[in-house]
Each structure stands twice: as C-alpha cells, then as structure tokens.
Amino acid sequence: GAVVSQHPSRVICKSGTSVKIECRSLDFQATTMFWYRQFPKQSLMLMATSNEGSKATYEQGVEKDKFLINHASLTLSTLTVTSAHPEDSSFYICSARPPSPGQGRWRPYGYTFGSGTRLTVV
Amino acid sequence: KQEVTQIPAALSVPEGENLVLNCSFTDSAIYNLQWFRQDPGKGLTSLLLIQSSQREQTSGRLNASLDKSSGRSTLYIAASQPGDSATYLCAAIYAGGTSYGKLTFGQGTILTVHP
Numbered sequence: 001g002a003v004v005s006q007h008p009s010r011v012i013c014k015s016g017t018s019v020k021i022e023c024r025s026l027d028f029q030a031t032t033m034f035w036y037r038q039f040p041k042q043s044l045m046l047m048a049t050s051n052e053g054s055k056a057t058y059e060q061g062v063e064k065d066k067f068l069i070n071h072a073s074l075t076l077s078t079l080t081v082t083s084a085h086p087e088d089s090s091f092y093i094c095s096a097r098p099p100s101p102g103q104g105r106w107r108p109y110g111y112t113f114g115s116g117t118r119l120t121v122v
Numbered sequence: 123k124q125e126v127t128q129i130p131a132a133l134s135v136p137e138g139e140n141l142v143l144n145c146s147f148t149d150s151a152i153y154n155l156q157w158f159r160q161d162p163g164k165g166l167t168s169l170l171l172i173q174s175s176q177r178e179q180t181s182g183r184l185n186a187s188l189d190k191s192s193g194r195s196t197l198y199i200a201a202s203q204p205g206d207s208a209t210y211l212c213a214a215i216y217a218g219g220t221s222y223g224k225l226t227f228g229q230g231t232i233l234t235v236h237p
Contacts, residue, residue: 116163
C-alpha cells in the first residue's frame with residue numbers, strides 16, 4: 001500500500017517549451033503532496049507544497065510562475081515547468097503522505113515518494 | 123534554522139560487516155524521523171520511520187534509533203550485502219509553524235558494499 005506513481009520517468013525537451021510531470025497516489029487520498037528537486041550528488045530540496053483545492057505553497061527562491069503546480073484532485077498533483085531552460089535540467093521527485101488508518105486529524109505517517117523524473121532541456 | 127547532517131558522506135565496506143550511519147539534527151522539536159534509501163537515478167524507498175515518542179524501529183537487518191535530546195539518529199545495518207549499496211538519506215519531520223509536515227533532508231551517505 002501507499003504507492004505514489006510519477007510520470008514520465010524521463011523527458012527531453014527543447015529550450016522554451018513546457019513540460020508537465022504527474023504525481024498520483026494510487027491507493028490512498030493525498031490532500032498534500034510535495035515536490036522536490038535534486039541536483040547530481042546532492043540531497044533533495046523542497047520546491048513547493050501542493051494542497052488539494054488550493055494554491056501551492058512555494059519555498060523561498062522558487063519561481064511560482066516557472067514551476068506551476070496544480071492539485072485538482074485528491075490523487076493527482078502536476079508540476080509544469082514552463083519555458084524550460086537548460087538550467088532547469090534536474091531530477092524532480094514528488095512525495096505524498098498517506099493518512100494513518102482510522103485517523104481523522106493530521107498525523108505524520110511515513111512519506112512515500114515517486115520514482116522521479118529526469119528532465120533534460122536541450 | 124533546521125538542519126540535518128549525515129556522517130560519513132561515503133562509506134565503503136566489505137560484505138558481511140555491520141555498519142552504522144549517523145544523522146544529526148539541530149532542532150530537537152522533531153515530530154518524526156525517517157530513513158530512506160535511494161538507488162542511482164531512482165526515487166526514494168522508505169526504510170524506517172521513527173515517531174518522536176519512540177526510541178528505535180527495526181526491520182529485518184535494519185535498526186534505527188532516535189535520541190531527541192542529543193539530536194541524533196543512527197541507522198544500523200547488520201551483515202551488509204552488495205545489494206545494500208545505495209545512498210541513504212535521513213529526513214527530519216517537523217510539526218510546528220512554517221515547517222509543518224515538511225521533510226528536511228540530510229546530504230546522504232553513499233554506501234558501497236563490495237563482495
């Protein structure tokens with residue numbers, strides 16, 4: 001249980017185009033999803049928190065107009081990299097937090113991550 | 123500022139050795155701490171989650187401990203195998219203020235277990 005599916009796993013696009021990455025929770029509802037970025041040999045950096053039915057919360061230094069996040073349902077969040085440039089090339093990973101069984105209020109549970117998307121902008 | 127540090131940055135051991143990976147965090151008001159494994163070019167696989175009220179968790183050959191007062195967590199791997207080779211990441215989860223529900227990651231320990 002608690003599987004997060006991320007697509008595509010790899011994408012190459014031309015500079016100036018936009019790319020959409022999908023993150024789906026397969027067997028649970030996720031009111032909150034997180035988007036991370038990872039550069040080679042570095043750890044994960046949180047980009048934004050995606051909230052179902054409301055605007056995403058971006059971390060300091062992340063351009064909200066460049067990285068558009070949509071969380072239209074309880075099982076799907078999307079990250080769109082707009083007008084991509086070579087410096088946007090990176091590994092993007094999403095995460096979701098499954099609810100604890102039988103718990104109505106928020107309670108931290110094991111975070112589950114997608115398999116990641118390798119974006120290369122040429 | 124909430125920071126997570128992992129030591130060592132890299133570790134190479136022969137197969138069969140028991141080993142310890144260290145994780146320290148600056149803010150002791152963590153809610154949970156989670157250990158992950160990442161294979162090259164892949165996402166993260168959750169290994170163990172320790173809630174703040176717990177001192178350790180075990181899964182197979184893995185044992186993770188948590189000492190909030192000292193700001194430390196350790197991941198113990200018994201009888202290491204070549205398949206254990208990966209990057210191991212610890213992440214602190216905070217429950218208050220602007221850090222609500224967010225994970226703060228360490229830089230990771232790159233583990234290589236050679237036959």
